[in-house]
Amino acid sequence: MSGRVRNIDILRGIAILGVVQLHAFSQTGAYAFLGAPDAALKFASIGWAGVDLFFVLSAYLLTGNLLRHRDAPGLALSFYKRRALRILPLYWTVLIVGSLLGIIWDISGGTANSFLFGNQHPLWVYLVFAQNWIDGWTGARAAMFLAPTWSLAVEEHLYLLLPLFVPRLGLRGLCALAVAWIVTAPFIRYGLASDVRPWAAYVWTIARLDAFGIGIIAAVWMSKRPETIRALPPLPFALAAAAFWALLSRIAPEPQTGLLASAIAPTIAAAAAACALVAGLAAAGRPSAAPAGRLARALAWCGEHCFSLYLLHLPLIAAPFLFAGAPQVAPNVMNSVEGVLLTLIGVGATFGLAGLAYRWIEKPYMDMAETAAPYRRAAAVADAPLRAV
Numbered sequence: 001m002s003g004r005v006r007n008i009d010i011l012r013g014i015a016i017l018g019v020v021q022l023h024a025f026s027q028t029g030a031y032a033f034l035g036a037p038d039a040a041l042k043f044a045s046i047g048w049a050g051v052d053l054f055f056v057l058s059a060y061l062l063t064g065n066l067l068r069h070r071d072a073p074g075l076a077l078s079f080y081k082r083r084a085l086r087i088l089p090l091y092w093t094v095l096i097v098g099s100l101l102g103i104i105w106d107i108s109g110g111t112a113n114s115f116l117f118g119n120q121h122p123l124w125v126y127l128v129f130a131q132n133w134i135d136g137w138t139g140a141r142a143a144m145f146l147a148p149t150w151s152l153a154v155e156e157h158l159y160l161l162l163p164l165f166v167p168r169l170g171l172r173g174l175c176a177l178a179v180a181w182i183v184t185a186p187f188i189r190y191g192l193a194s195d196v197r198p199w200a201a202y203v204w205t206i207a208r209l210d211a212f213g214i215g216i217i218a219a220v221w222m223s224k225r226p227e228t229i230r231a232l233p234p235l236p237f238a239l240a241a242a243a244f245w246a247l248l249s250r251i252a253p254e255p256q257t258g259l260l261a262s263a264i265a266p267t268i269a270a271a272a273a274a275c276a277l278v279a280g281l282a283a284a285g286r287p288s289a290a291p292a293g294r295l296a297r298a299l300a301w302c303g304e305h306c307f308s309l310y311l312l313h314l315p316l317i318a319a320p321f322l323f324a325g326a327p328q329v330a331p332n333v334m335n336s337v338e339g340v341l342l343t344l345i346g347v348g349a350t351f352g353l354a355g356l357a358y359r360w361i362e363k364p365y366m367d368m369a370e371t372a373a374p375y376r377r378a379a380a381v382a383d384a385p386l387r388a389v
Contacts, residue, residue: 007280010291011057012303014276015050019148020313022047024347028317030333030340045253046245049269051151052211054306056273058155059162059215060222063174066166067223069375076163081373083159085365087307091152093361094311095126098145115331116145116318129153136192136200145315150203152311157205158212171220178220181213182270186263193262201262202255211270218277229278230285237279244272308354308362316353317346 025031026044036044062079069075102117110117120143125131132150135142142150169177185207192201201207222229248268255265283291291299302309320342321331331346333339 006296006300007284007291008057008061009300009303010296011053011276011280012306013299013301014303015053015057016302016306016309017299018047018050018053020047020309020347020350022050023314024317024343028331028333028339028343029335030343033333033335033340039249042249042253043246046249046269048255049245049248049272052208052266052269053273053276054151055155055208055211056215056218056270056277059158059212060218060277061215062159062162063166063216063219064223066163067219070167072375072377074376075167078373078375079163080159082369085369085372086362087152087156089365090308090311090357090361091149093357095123095146095149098143098315099123102143102145114322116315116322117143119143120146129156132203132205136196136203139197139199144318148310148314154203154205154208171224174216174220178213178216181209181216182267185210185213186267189266190259190263193256193259198256198258198262202266208266210267211273214270214274215277218274218281222281229281232278232282232285234279234282234286237275237282241272241275241279244268244275248272305351305354305358308357309350312354312357313347313350316350317343319349320345 021044026041026047031041031044066075066079069078072078099120102120105114105117119140121131121134125134126146126149129149130153131142131146132153135150165177166174188209189201189207192198192204192207248265252261252265252268255261255269318331321339324338324342326332326334326339326342331343333343
């Protein structure tokens, strides 16, 4: 694994751990029961910002990949095939299992408004990746078994667009588009929070364009001037990312609590993600500054398995509570040691099953992409410099 890829995996690991701890320990009340100080509770509550880090990283990686292969014949088709092989096998598996369990739950007389299965969308909604639009429009609490897929839907919409304009716009055009997205996104969110609802400002694709814009600019920068970004000192950018996250925990720990928070919280989260990305890329250019040791290896493992961890964590955190007969409105430790233990069991099961899902579902199809959907070289222009316009 190259230094650059490893650093990206470490950032992914930070992102997924932020999301998992939010749902497992912050929103269940485990931290409060264990006596965590107020500052720590607020910082833990911004685990949702891990999603913004995922958005920035996805835009950066995929835009950079398209720029490297911009002259390849059949680029868009190869890109779509590779994304399908990467996303759909595990997504469809989780979707089928969740749908079947929901049917079984209803037939067996389970609680109608259960945390895992209440208000589940029709299957076609998930198949066409429309869940984020419907969630934002209705404002209803969707079935938590498949709730994390809203952000996957947002990314899928980006995947549809990227291969259509990245090879055609040139670097200046891409940067202009990205800047427009970054500037307008807070205003879009403010309008949606005001005229629709704050949840729409959080989950609709048009409200998350600033994170994607930041990732695109980073990809253009890395493609055009990789030596400049690798020469930067990583520590100041890592500290800046931490400062942005700390600021976010102070002013907007929950991004749907008001108009101003809805508008600016994701922008601050995206800024933190941008600083973290630059720190990771800069560290890759300085082997002595690259993260090392057991913690780095653990974070890289989490990053490598982040897709499985993301899709599986909510069902598996909730499952022990279901089997224990706890109220099915949501997992809650109910101020008890037993509740904390149930949460820990769910988290342990999440990491165990994610490892299996990656090995037996994700990885085989990822390997298949290299032969089923390779990027073909254009003989005359394969090594041409990137266009500046």
